[in-house]
Amino acid sequence: MRRLLMIVGAVLVLQAVGAFLFAWSGLYSVAASKDHWPPTTWFLEMAMRNSIETHAMFIDAPDLNDPALVQRGAGHYEDGCAPCHGAPDATRNPISRHMLPAPPYLPDTVKDWNPEQLYWITLHGIKYAGMPAWPAQRRDDEPWAVAAFLRRLDGMDAAEYRRLAFGEETMAADTRATMDELEGPIEETLRNCARCHGYDGAGHGTGAFPRLSGQKADYLYESLRAYASGARPSGFMQPMAAGLDEATMRALADHYARQTGAPHPPAPDESDPQTLELGAKLATAGDPQRGVPACSGCHGPNRDPRYPSLDGQHAGYIADQLRLWQKGARGDTPLSRIMAAAARDLTEEQIRAVSVHYARIRPQQTAGAP
Template identity: 55%
Template sequence: MKRTLIILAVLIALFGAGAFTLAWSGIYNVAASTGHLAVTRWFLEFGMRNSVETHALGIEVPPLDDPSLFYRGLGHYQGGCAPCHGAPGEGRNPITRQMLPPPPYLANTIEHWSAAELFWIVKHGIKYAGMPAWVAQQRDDEVWAVVAFLQRLPEMEPEEYRRVSESQATSQIEGTPEERARLLAVAGSAGESLVACARCHGLRGAGGGEGGFPRLAGQSFEYLQHALESYAVGSRPSGIMQPVAAELSEAERRNIAEYYAGIEDAPYPPKPQVADRETLQQGAALVANGAPEQGVPACVTCHGPSAAVAPDPVYPSLVGQYAEYIALQLELWRSGKRGGGSYSEIMATIAEQLTDEQIRAVSLYYASLRPGEAPQAAAESLGERLDAPSVVPDDRN
């Protein structure tokens, strides 16, 4: 045994010395234009696949059938993934195709990976492959959104991809020449960035994507500017928003905030359909009165609507906001994954006291409100609205 170990040690030392000599000599060609030897390519792919499979063990896959997840994943894929990995009916960037290894065309390869494996790859990236890790490692919800979209990708024909990518808030990404000219005139150098914002939030800031993208129109300038600044420095973690905001100058962030804050005529999303009276009544009570026994103040104090006291403009207005978005933010506060303001500690403390049922109730109730409706008056009219043929009117007014 001792002799065997000595021989093995000598072989390892010789192999190491040979590898060092090869690297030192510079004989091995590292040019991307030459490609790998077949055995090298096989070894790297073999090691990568087994590494992913091993590290993905034990990852619990959540339900991925929520349409808002799909649209959030789509919004990021268009700007952050498609240039390298392509999309149905859209070729990959010629420059990225010359990388070594070249980024795969995902529509043809996704089916070879499980949802858990895709999650691990998107979150952690791949060494030596140019595949970056997710910017905000704590935002698993965003990573799962990308996975939800990727799982639909192989079955999508070019026509369907074009249709879903142009629907909801992702419509009119480029805008008409007149609209682009107006954006440039209003926002200066931020005009092109505003067109990029429209990919998810719409040119008029109406949001969309089945609640995947929040409504920005009518939010205060102070809130929007502060949100962009928080994304830019990473104090509000987001692998989707942080790369976008970080590329903007201070003046561009200010101009974008001014643009969306000044829009007053953007349509509201359809009011959510709520099947039970108790949910909206519970939401109305929490918004108007809070839950003192849980240490939860009235939501109306900071987030409106209130005819008595104007909330601090740094707080977002939640009236008419998508229920899916409100619920997600409260869940992020509760889990300690949401930051971005002097009020972070306050909101985290409040959200920790809320149950899943209460989060759902508040989110649906705020989504059902419209400007001019005081929460107490709206609460008193719940009976009439819930007894109507359409539980909550499906309109935009």
């Protein structure tokens, strides 16, 4: 037995030395123009799939049937995923086909993965495969939106894809008048923003994207700067904002600040008087016992222009942001630190109540408030 173990050990050592010498010689081609040997391809694919399945095993997916969540993922897929993975209305970029391994055409292959695995791949990426990790690792909520969209991608036709990824490409006459003042790259950038936020900043009224219309230009400008620098983390917004110069940020902020006439979606259907009363109380007086200040102190009509208006904002968006502040995932700016302290002790009931309260208010209702 001892002799057998020595023989086995010697064989393993010789194999290791041989593998090292083979790699050191440079005889193995690493060129992307030449495919792996079939055994190597099988081994790498087996290792990748088993690794993903193991790491996604203990992940519990949230409800991914929310239409707003699906549309949010579609908005990112068109820019961040479709160039390599294709879309129902377009093939993959020819350059991506010459990567090794080539990115899969997801409309045909997404069914091979469950939602938890799609989420894990989107959040963490895959080493040495050209698949990057999510740009904002603290925003683990955003990859779920991509996973929600990918679940719908199997069998999706081109018309449905364009509706989800591009929204309604309509433009009011007054919006067209303001766009006529823009030229060149700024106009093209606004068209890109409008895919998610609309030309009027109403976000297509679905709740997938925050309302930008009527916000103060200073707030919108500072938000773009925070996204661009990563101070406000977002895998959706940072890639978009990082390439903008100061003049373009100012022009976009001014454009959306002027869109005060954008229509509001129907107010949330909330009939519980206790929820409505709690939301109004938090907005005007806060909760002194829990150390929660009144929201109107910063978000009222006479607010600092660097703070957003909450009147008429989508309830789901307000609630999501409050939860991000509680988790410490909303960013690290002076204003964010103030808000993180204010949201820290809110209960889930309070988050829902105050979100519904502001979503039911229309800006003109508070114009004369003190």
